[in-house]
Amino acid sequence: MAAGVATWMPFARAAAVGWLPLAQQTMPKPPVDKTSRSDEILFVNVSGLRFQTWKNTLDRYPDTLLGSSEKEFFYNEETQEYFFDRDPEMFRHILNFFRTGKLHYPRHECIQAFEEELAFYGIIPEIIGDCCMEEYRDRKKENQERLAEDTEAENAGDAPLPPDATLRDKLWRAFENPHTSTMALVFYYVTGFFIAVSVIANVVETVPCRPLKGSIKDLPCGEKFSVGFSCLDTACVLIFSCEYLMRLYAAPSRCDFARSVMSVIDVVAILPFYIGLVMPENEEVSGAFVTLRVFRVFRIFKFSRHSQGLRILGCTLQACASELGFLLFSLTMAVIIFATVMFYAEKGTKGTTFSSIPASFWYTIVTMTTLGYGDMVPDSIAGKIFGSICSLSGVLVIALPVPVIVSNFARIYHQNQRADKMRAQQKVRQARIRMAKKGATNAFLQHKEDGGLQDGGDGDSTAFCVKNRSAFEHQHHHLLQCLEKTTNHEFTDEITYSEVCMMDSMGFRTSRSTSLSSQQGSTTTCCSRRAKRRAIRLANSTVSVSRGSVQELDTLHVTKTPVGTQYPQSRSSLNARTEDLKLNCTDYTAAIISIPTPPANSPDESLPNSPAIPGILRNSRSSTFNTQETVKISSL
Amino acid sequence: MVLEGMELIAITVVIGLFFVVFKQFGAWEPLTLDESSDCELELSTVRHQPEGLEQLQVQTQFTKKELQSLYRGFKNECPSGLVDEETFKNIYSQFFPQGDATTYAHFLFNAFDMDRNGSIRFEDFVIGLSVLLRGSETEKLRWAFNLYDINKDGYITKEEMLAIMTSIYDMMGRYTSPSVRDVDPSEHVDKFFQKMDRNRDGVVTIDEFIETCQKDENIMASMQLFENVI
Numbered sequence: 001m002a003a004g005v006a007t008w009m010p011f012a013r014a015a016a017v018g019w020l021p022l023a024q025q026t027m028p029k030p031p032v033d034k035t036s037r038s039d040e041i042l043f044v045n046v047s048g049l050r051f052q053t054w055k056n057t058l059d060r061y062p063d064t065l066l067g068s069s070e071k072e073f074f075y076n077e078e079t080q081e082y083f084f085d086r087d088p089e090m091f092r093h094i095l096n097f098f099r100t101g102k103l104h105y106p107r108h109e110c111i112q113a114f115e116e117e118l119a120f121y122g123i124i125p126e127i128i129g130d131c132c133m134e135e136y137r138d139r140k141k142e143n144q145e146r147l148a149e150d151t152e153a154e155n156a157g158d159a160p161l162p163p164d165a166t167l168r169d170k171l172w173r174a175f176e177n178p179h180t181s182t183m184a185l186v187f188y189y190v191t192g193f194f195i196a197v198s199v200i201a202n203v204v205e206t207v208p209c210r211p212l213k214g215s216i217k218d219l220p221c222g223e224k225f226s227v228g229f230s231c232l233d234t235a236c237v238l239i240f241s242c243e244y245l246m247r248l249y250a251a252p253s254r255c256d257f258a259r260s261v262m263s264v265i266d267v268v269a270i271l272p273f274y275i276g277l278v279m280p281e282n283e284e285v286s287g288a289f290v291t292l293r294v295f296r297v298f299r300i301f302k303f304s305r306h307s308q309g310l311r312i313l314g315c316t317l318q319a320c321a322s323e324l325g326f327l328l329f330s331l332t333m334a335v336i337i338f339a340t341v342m343f344y345a346e347k348g349t350k351g352t353t354f355s356s357i358p359a360s361f362w363y364t365i366v367t368m369t370t371l372g373y374g375d376m377v378p379d380s381i382a383g384k385i386f387g388s389i390c391s392l393s394g395v396l397v398i399a400l401p402v403p404v405i406v407s408n409f410a411r412i413y414h415q416n417q418r419a420d421k422m423r424a425q426q427k428v429r430q431a432r433i434r435m436a437k438k439g440a441t442n443a444f445l446q447h448k449e450d451g452g453l454q455d456g457g458d459g460d461s462t463a464f465c466v467k468n469r470s471a472f473e474h475q476h477h478h479l480l481q482c483l484e485k486t487t488n489h490e491f492t493d494e495i496t497y498s499e500v501c502m503m504d505s506m507g508f509r510t511s512r513s514t515s516l517s518s519q520q521g522s523t524t525t526c527c528s529r530r531a532k533r534r535a536i537r538l539a540n541s542t543v544s545v546s547r548g549s550v551q552e553l554d555t556l557h558v559t560k561t562p563v564g565t566q567y568p569q570s571r572s573s574l575n576a577r578t579e580d581l582k583l584n585c586t587d588y589t590a591a592i593i594s595i596p597t598p599p600a601n602s603p604d605e606s607l608p609n610s611p612a613i614p615g616i617l618r619n620s621r622s623s624t625f626n627t628q629e630t631v632k633i634s635s636l
Numbered sequence: 637m638v639l640e641g642m643e644l645i646a647i648t649v650v651i652g653l654f655f656v657v658f659k660q661f662g663a664w665e666p667l668t669l670d671e672s673s674d675c676e677l678e679l680s681t682v683r684h685q686p687e688g689l690e691q692l693q694v695q696t697q698f699t700k701k702e703l704q705s706l707y708r709g710f711k712n713e714c715p716s717g718l719v720d721e722e723t724f725k726n727i728y729s730q731f732f733p734q735g736d737a738t739t740y741a742h743f744l745f746n747a748f749d750m751d752r753n754g755s756i757r758f759e760d761f762v763i764g765l766s767v768l769l770r771g772s773e774t775e776k777l778r779w780a781f782n783l784y785d786i787n788k789d790g791y792i793t794k795e796e797m798l799a800i801m802t803s804i805y806d807m808m809g810r811y812t813s814p815s816v817r818d819v820d821p822s823e824h825v826d827k828f829f830q831k832m833d834r835n836r837d838g839v840v841t842i843d844e845f846i847e848t849c850q851k852d853e854n855i856m857a858s859m860q861l862f863e864n865v866i
Binding site: 004005007008009010011012014016017018019020021022024025026027028029030031032039054056092099100136179237341345348381382386573627 | 640641642643645647649652700704705706708710711712713727728730731740743744748761764765768769774777779780783784799801806810824827828837845849854855858859861862863864865866
């Protein structure tokens with residue numbers, strides 16, 4: 001029921017007097033309202049801006065936050081007011097809704113912010129008044145389109161393929177997104193080149209070349225160098241056929257692919273050749289065959305795979321189909337009308353070119369589009385008057401739908417540009433998110449080294465970074481520790497994990513845990529990939545050093561470098577890392593990976609330069625130690 | 637010069653175009669002057685201010701606070717200060733979504749609109765409410781009689797009663813249990829007249845009405861429905 005109805009309730013109840021004398025039964029007792037009936041002014045404080053309103057105003061909509069008892073949760077006893085920590089500007093609109101019963105959408109506000117506020121106060125957006133509904137809907141649709149584009153761009157295929165992609169998937173990927181691999185790029189450019197070659201050959205073979213010796217007439221080049229041209233044509237068709245077949249093979253849904261516009265163009269482009277092969281050398285049929293050659297020009301449409309602008313144009317024409325249809329219809333009407341008029345106007349003239357109404361069509365079209373070839377010209381006065389009216393109206397009729405088409409084109413073009421911009425921004429955004437995540441993990445790992453694992457006691461000794469941690473971080477770290485204790489595994493950083501992996505790849509068997517992070521596939525390939533794929537290159541030199549150490553570990557079994565030189569280097573790298581860790585609390589690359597904690601790994605106290613560094617670093621070092629030993633063995 | 641067929645038409649078209657151009661210059665304005673003057677009258681909207689608070693306090697049995705609260709609600713819903721019949725019907729119909737309350741609302745409107753000028757002012761509204769909610773039983777019954785007496789001649793005829801009864805049954809709508817038969821209103825009217833019409837003259841006067849109602853325990857007990865309304 002609408003808002004104001006609540007105001008009329010006493011009146012409606014009073015009007016029940018009309019039923020009173022007619023009632024055959026006794027009326028029921030009225031409800032007793034225990035709450036205070038008298039109206040009072042309520043104070044609502046929204047982020048410092050104080051609003052005052054009658055209680056009745058808010059009670060009008062009992063299913064919203066302000067109208068129900070839900071607002072009691074926000075009541076502040078000391079200040080005797082309801083306090084909301086929300087946007088005061090938006091609240092103005094919300095309160096106006098209660099006052100007037102109509103919800104208005106403020107045009108300058110972000111649509112999502114507005115919707116969130118409405119959701120908070122328990123108001124459904126559907127009750128926005130008619131005055132603002134259209135604007136709201138348009139903005140909402142725009143926003144949704146934009147979000148859909150974002151997710152589409154994400155899924156589109158810039159994401160790395162899953163490792164178990166079949167040849168088909170890879171092939172399709174290469175075709176659809178040529179910039180993903182160099183092979184695809186090469187293929188893309190080669191096909192583009194051959195399309196151009198084919199089209200140019202088609203054009204050039206009709207140009208007259210110098211005649212053969214002994215004849216006077218100019219021959220078209222196609223006939224002079226017929227062998228050459230036919231070879232070229234055959235080669236192009238073969239390439240196009242191969243491409244089409246490969247695309248057909250790679251397509252995830254062959255039916256859909258076969259029906260798509262691009263594949264139809266492909267087929268039409270190569271079909272004339274094959275039909276020509278099949279067709280016999282018949283006189284009558286060869287005439288039709290010549291016509292078929294015209295279709296070879298459709299090869300130029302294959303360029304639309306290579307040009308985004310062409311695709312946009314195609315999209316626009318599709319989107320403006322109704323406007324184009326209207327244009328066509330109105331033109332046809334005008335053409336028929338004016339052709340008829342001109343025919344009858346010129347009927348009296350001797351030797352007139354306006355021999356029939358269909359003949360006048362040509363004149364009308366040429367005049368309306370302001371071409372004016374001059375092959376058909378009216379002579380009589382009436383003909384001239386109507387001819388001039390025809391040309392004036394032609395300009396108008398054609399000019400009317402054109403702005404619609406243009407605006408559609410602009411819209412689609414901007415959308416495309418925006419999609420590209422979005423994609424670039426996404427990469428930056430995701431990089432930032434990854435960094436933030438790593439920052440959080442690093443803080444945790446740092447906390448563990450600093451003695452967070454010890455229950456009380458030594459917590460103060462290496463408390464370099466303790467000051468920076470908030471209560472939230474304390475609780476977060478405690479939570480992560482609980483998880484570690486539950487699963488009996490520990491969080492570690494990427495580098496240590498890769499080293500452990502190297503260990504594995506050299507035949508050292510550890511009890512491999514299954515709690516690997518989901519991003520990694522097989523055990524050996526993951527680490528090599530991780531070694532290669534350093535997404536974030538911070539200015540931390542240790543990254544490159546440790547990477548170097550890992551790589552060197554990688555190549556150990558090949559080059560048989562003496563481990564002795566290896567050892568101090570990696571050790572120094574470890575030391576460098578710890579120095580860094582001590583001083584740079586937040587600047588550290590890592591990722592959450594679990595490694596197994598080999599039970600045989602006893603903490604090695606004899607390691608120099610590590611007086612008070614407990615925790616995982618010890619573990620990792622000892623495991624690297626093991627690595628060294630293993631390496632030693634294998635290299636000998 | 638002899639003008640033939642098409643040439644005639646062509647010349648006519650040209651002359652027509654000349655007139656179109658003339659209009660642009662403002663040289664020829666056929667029949668457009670009269671309509672513009674009517675627009676001015678519509679600008680002033682009807683607005684009504686009620687009598688003072690003290691006067692209303694005297695006329696009604698509401699306290700100052702109650703009057704203030706009522707007026708705020710009323711003014712919010714009808715900023716112009718007047719309720720016309722269409723609005724009234726719309727408002728009342730919202731309380732009875734299942735049936736059709738427009739006929740009954742029409743009768744109510746006429747009962748509230750004491751000076752029969754087609755719109756209810758705040759005073760009418762408040763005075764009516766005062767009688768119904770704070771008045772004595774006799775006053776309430778008198779008000780009900782006024783409602784039933786459609787032509788305000790002092791007598792309730794069978795036809796008037798039937799109209800009222802039908803409008804009340806209309807408010808119930810279609811989905812009732814047991815379903816409303818067509819004869820139900822008239823049967824109810826007959827029962828009513830049997831009870832009320834003492835002298836069997838086919839009409840009910842106000843005295844008959846009040847007297848019978850006061851004697852009926854059911855009706856007196858039902859008066860409780862006016863408690864706690866405001």
